[in-house]
Amino acid sequence: MKKTEKLNLSVVGTGYVGLTTGLALAYLGHKVHCVDKNAEIIDKLERGIPTIYEPGLEELLKETSDNMHFNSSIKEHIDMVDVLIIAVGTPSKQNGDTDLTYVEKVAQEIGRSLPPDNPLVVVNKSTVPIGTARRVETVIKEELKERGIKGNFSVASNPEFLREGAALNDTFYPDRLVIGAEDMRSINVLRQMYSPILEQNFVPPRLVPRPEDYRLPAFVTTSPTSAELIKYAANAFLATKVSFINEIAGIAEKVGADIKEVARGIGLDKRIGGSFLHAGVGWGGSCFPKDTRSLLHAGQQYGYNMPLLKAAVEVNYRQRKKIIEMLQSTIKVIRGSTVAVLGLAFKPNTDDIRESPAIDVIEELLEMGAKVKVYDPVAMDNYRSNFPYQEIEYASSVEEASREADAVALLTDWEDFLHVSWKDIAPQMKQKVFIDGRNLLREEDMQKYGFTYRGFGC
Numbered sequence: 378m379k380k381t382e383k384l385n386l387s388v389v390g391t392g393y394v395g396l397t398t399g400l401a402l403a404y405l406g407h408k409v410h411c412v413d414k415n416a417e418i419i420d421k422l423e424r425g426i427p428t429i430y431e432p433g434l435e436e437l438l439k440e441t442s443d444n445m446h447f448n449s450s451i452k453e454h455i456d457m458v459d460v461l462i463i464a465v466g467t468p469s470k471q472n473g474d475t476d477l478t479y480v481e482k483v484a485q486e487i488g489r490s491l492p493p494d495n496p497l498v499v500v501n502k503s504t505v506p507i508g509t510a511r512r513v514e515t516v517i518k519e520e521l522k523e524r525g526i527k528g529n530f531s532v533a534s535n536p537e538f539l540r541e542g543a544a545l546n547d548t549f550y551p552d553r554l555v556i557g558a559e560d561m562r563s564i565n566v567l568r569q570m571y572s573p574i575l576e577q578n579f580v581p582p583r584l585v586p587r588p589e590d591y592r593l594p595a596f597v598t599t600s601p602t603s604a605e606l607i608k609y610a611a612n613a614f615l616a617t618k619v620s621f622i623n624e625i626a627g628i629a630e631k632v633g634a635d636i637k638e639v640a641r642g643i644g645l646d647k648r649i650g651g652s653f654l655h656a657g658v659g660w661g662g663s664c665f666p667k668d669t670r671s672l673l674h675a676g677q678q679y680g681y682n683m684p685l686l687k688a689a690v691e692v693n694y695r696q697r698k699k700i701i702e703m704l705q706s707t708i709k710v711i712r713g714s715t716v717a718v719l720g721l722a723f724k725p726n727t728d729d730i731r732e733s734p735a736i737d738v739i740e741e742l743l744e745m746g747a748k749v750k751v752y753d754p755v756a757m758d759n760y761r762s763n764f765p766y767q768e769i770e771y772a773s774s775v776e777e778a779s780r781e782a783d784a785v786a787l788l789t790d791w792e793d794f795l796h797v798s799w800k801d802i803a804p805q806m807k808q809k810v811f812i813d814g815r816n817l818l819r820e821e822d823m824q825k826y827g828f829t830y831r832g833f834g835c
């Protein structure tokens with residue numbers, strides 16, 4: 378295979394990771410089949426309608442139409458692809474373990490439809506527990522055995538590190554690409570697939586410009602087991618970093634220090650770094666909660682205690698309770714009060730609400746008898762369809778949500794919330810209480826507008 382040769386790819390699972398990856402690889406010139414078992418997703422994507430919210434995605438969907446096909450199964454194209462990327466969901470089971478049903482289903486489908494001779498590299502991009510590359514190989518082999526053929530395939534692990542809300546940026550301009558493989562062929566094919574990214578020899582998409590200070594990514598090759606652990610370790614580390622600053626925020630409040638000053642003071646140390654040092658309501662989303670649970674579960678299976686990670690999880694969920702405590706200490710009586718919850722997505726620039734802090738906070742407020750009004754720039758439909766039974770009022774703007782409310786609880790740091798005229802909103806509220814779950818706004822300004830302001834660690 379020549380270095381410049383473009384590949385035929387199949388990306389199975391067209392969610393946040395699969396769709397982003399598929400679009401980026403199609404933009405870079407590969408022929409891509411994006412596959413999803415959800416017919417509605419395929420139908421919309423075929424019509425150029427984005428199925429998730431991600432900056433730059435809609436334009437890329439239009440731009441890549443020549444290289445991109447959407448399918449509901451791998452059967453029709455598996456005989457022509459060089460690489461098949463598994464990017465399906467890996468949710469948590471009740472006991473914290475990872476549910477591999479979707480991954481195994483894809484492995485079965487591969488085994489049932491793989492032609493006898495065409496070489497195929499199967500890539501696990503889903504976040505999966507240790508040993509899953511081996512498990513996928515076993516499942517495929519079992520299916521091939523049933524058919525009386527051996528097939529010609531290898532399985533590699535290629536964990537994904539993108540951040541929702543910046544998914545395309547992170548895919549085109551990653552810090553590193555990690556490939557866990559046992560054979561050179563897989564490594565070489567994947568190096569070729571990623572060569573435009575490794576060499577940065579493409580014209581950036583209009584809405585996804587190359588960051589000015591961007592340096593070429595590292596290509597890290599490891600064993601599949603190490604690659605699988607790298608993903609969990611990375612997320613566990615970041616989750617712990619956030620919980621660490623949240624723990625320090627608690628003591629900052631007690632002693633009268635300002636956590637923003639403290640975070641800056643420690644983050645400027647290159648050994649520590651300033652990112653993921655923002656105190657607030659803590660992490661949620663589709664990754665940190667389930668990945669920390671999964672790693673803790675792996676520890677349990679191996680009889681290995683992980684007290685640091687356990688504490689990081691405990692601190693994180695304590696932050697959600699603190700929002701309620703802050704409301705209790707300001708508006709005092711929750712029952713019968715109106716609380717405007719601003720932000721439903723687990724972070725800004727996404728419509729993803731999975732394990733978002735807003736879910737727990739709203740649940741608790743409703744249980745305590747509050748009237749809840751909510752507003753989010755893009756995640757309202759997602760929230761409504763996941764929690765249709767809840768008695769909450771959906772507002773069409775920050776102003777509408779806050780009007781006549783006793784308190785505002787800001788839970789997602791959407792930039793839009795910075796550009797709202799809080800000065801004009803304050804007089805329209807019943808009690809001017811502002812709980813800033815992301816330390817987004819300036820305390821001095823909010824106090825000037827008449828708010829009783831509470832942030833984390835100040």
Ligand SMILES: NC(=O)c1ccc[n+]([C@@H]2O[C@H](COP(=O)([O-])OP(=O)(O)OC[C@H]3O[C@@H](n4cnc5c(N)ncnc54)[C@H](O)[C@@H]3O)[C@@H](O)[C@H]2O)c1
Binds near residue numbers: 418465479538539
């Ligand atoms: N979302 C993130 O920010 C992120 C970042 C890094 C890694 N990951 C990991 O990537 C994986 C995917 O995450 P996501 O957020 O994109 O999930 P998602 O839920 O958004 O998308 C998964 C998609 O897979 C489809 N699917 C399931 N089984 C299928 C099958 N047999 N055939 C075809 N399609 C199938 C579903 O219909 C769904 O559209 C997970 O393991 C996750 O932990 C996610």
